[in-house]
Amino acid sequence: MPVDYSKWDKLELSDDSDIEVHPNVDKRSMIKWKQEAIHRERAERKAQIAQLQEFIPMEEWIIHQLKPLVTMAPADALKAVEKLLERATAENKHIVAVAPSPKPNVKPLLLGEALAAIEEKGRKDLSDTINKEIATLLASALSVLKRSEEELERLKKEDSKKLTSENMFHETANRTILNKPKKPTTPPSKGTRKEKVIETLNPNVQMKSLSIDGDKASTGAAVQDEEDEDDQDIELSKEAEAFSKLKGFEPSFKHLVRHPEIINEKISDQILAEAFTAQLRGEEDYAHNCVVQALTLQYCGQLGRDGVNVFFMRMNGPNQQARKLFFDDIDKTYTRIRTRCAEIAAEQREVETIQLQAAQDGSPLTIHIPDKEAEEEAYKVFCAMPQDFQDALRTRNLDEINKVLARTSVEDAETLVQVCSQYGFLDVGEQVIDETAPKQEDSQE
Numbered sequence: 001m002p003v004d005y006s007k008w009d010k011l012e013l014s015d016d017s018d019i020e021v022h023p024n025v026d027k028r029s030m031i032k033w034k035q036e037a038i039h040r041e042r043a044e045r046k047a048q049i050a051q052l053q054e055f056i057p058m059e060e061w062i063i064h065q066l067k068p069l070v071t072m073a074p075a076d077a078l079k080a081v082e083k084l085l086e087r088a089t090a091e092n093k094h095i096v097a098v099a100p101s102p103k104p105n106v107k108p109l110l111l112g113e114a115l116a117a118i119e120e121k122g123r124k125d126l127s128d129t130i131n132k133e134i135a136t137l138l139a140s141a142l143s144v145l146k147r148s149e150e151e152l153e154r155l156k157k158e159d160s161k162k163l164t165s166e167n168m169f170h171e172t173a174n175r176t177i178l179n180k181p182k183k184p185t186t187p188p189s190k191g192t193r194k195e196k197v198i199e200t201l202n203p204n205v206q207m208k209s210l211s212i213d214g215d216k217a218s219t220g221a222a223v224q225d226e227e228d229e230d231d232q233d234i235e236l237s238k239e240a241e242a243f244s245k246l247k248g249f250e251p252s253f254k255h256l257v258r259h260p261e262i263i264n265e266k267i268s269d270q271i272l273a274e275a276f277t278a279q280l281r282g283e284e285d286y287a288h289n290c291v292v293q294a295l296t297l298q299y300c301g302q303l304g305r306d307g308v309n310v311f312f313m314r315m316n317g318p319n320q321q322a323r324k325l326f327f328d329d330i331d332k333t334y335t336r337i338r339t340r341c342a343e344i345a346a347e348q349r350e351v352e353t354i355q356l357q358a359a360q361d362g363s364p365l366t367i368h369i370p371d372k373e374a375e376e377e378a379y380k381v382f383c384a385m386p387q388d389f390q391d392a393l394r395t396r397n398l399d400e401i402n403k404v405l406a407r408t409s410v411e412d413a414e415t416l417v418q419v420c421s422q423y424g425f426l427d428v429g430e431q432v433i434d435e436t437a438p439k440q441e442d443s444q445e
Contacts, residue, residue, distance in 0.1 A: 010163045045159055052152040058096045059145045062111055066138045074130050078122040085115040099140040178301040181261040240270040244290045252296055253312045268297040279341040291334045353406045354413035356398060366427035367396045378423045389416060
């Protein structure tokens with residue numbers, strides 16, 4: 001049976017006992033050169049992949065901005081080009097290449113240069129030529145994007161061909177051990193005293209109350225204890241508050257060396273809760289710093305007994321991958337907090353409204369506009385109401401009336417509906433509903 005050696009194809013060896021070199025070349029030097037060449041190629045490939053992954057989203061943004069300009073009128077397109085140039089310069093995207101280099105070692109066409117040229121031509125001759133120039137620039141940008149995506153795919157495929165220490169292992173289990181704060185131990189007293197102890201069979205048992213009121217009281221007490229426990233969990237302690245206000249790696253490192261007992265999940269959760277509260281108050285800088293400090297505690301706890309030294313050595317070391325992983329985690333966590341706080345703020349801004357609903361039997365809406373001469377008093381009341389509500393009543397359309405009521409406060413809307421019912425402007429059969437109140441179902445006993 002033939003032996004399958006294909007599983008060894010992904011191994012890249014720099015030191016082989018069967019290697020043959022020229023007699024005038026030192027074998028150890030040849031092996032060292034080969035190792036350096038392998039590591040250099042890997043580093044260059046990783047740098048190219050990182051550069052393309054950063055370049056492609058910017059190129060897609062440029063294409064997204066250029067597409068609407070092709071079909072605009074020349075005057076509008078010229079104004080849009082000027083705004084796009086200002087925005088790209090402000091966001092530092094004017095240096096992105098939008099056309100391939102015509103020759104080797106020649107700088108490619110950049111977005112800022114292309115937009116400036118189009119703007120200059122448009123001011124001299126405002127015609128359909130500006131749309132053609134934009135279309136040409138868009139086609140060139142699409143070509144650059146396609147080439148970049150193909151190059152990125154090729155580099156990733158090349159990078160995965162060989163087994164390395166980075167891609168040959170996969171995490172199958174993860175375990176976190178956090179240091180708990182040490183409880184202060186009370187020294188034993190030197191004096192001795194005699195105590196009378198009553199021995200019981202079940203010392204921890206609690207007697208149940210046989211009365212109904214006793215059961216309710218015990219249940220309420222248990223619920224109250226749980227609520228108090230939850231409140232204590234999210235309350236910001238002095239240790240957590242002091243650490244949350246530190247900025248920078250050096251002050252945090254010194255503080256953790258002096259107080260390693262704060263490296264635990266409870267303090268981290270308190271600081272994250274403070275970040276949430278600060279974001280709701282509008283203190284974005286402090287909320288972001290709280291996220292940084294909370295994740296610092298989590299990472300130090302996850303790195304084992306010497307987690308503080310290991311974490312800060314990686315943050316201050318030359319390895320940019322560890323810093324990128326940490327700050328990406330910060331951005332994701334802070335984005336979740338900011339999004340949730342925005343949702344809560346939007347919910348709190350909801351306004352209660354009063355709406356009218358037609359009768360359930362399908363009867364038509366009855367609206368009466370008083371006559372100026374025959375119903376003088378009712379007409380004066382009608383004219384005293386807001387003008388937009390008068391116009392809505394004259395349309396005799398329930399939707400138009402509800403639109404006006406939606407823009408009116410609850411108290412004023414209730415007053416308007418009562419006045420209309422009292423003077424007969426609206427049929428009393430109408431039903432007033434509160435759109436923001438929770439729906440309740442009537443139970444029949």
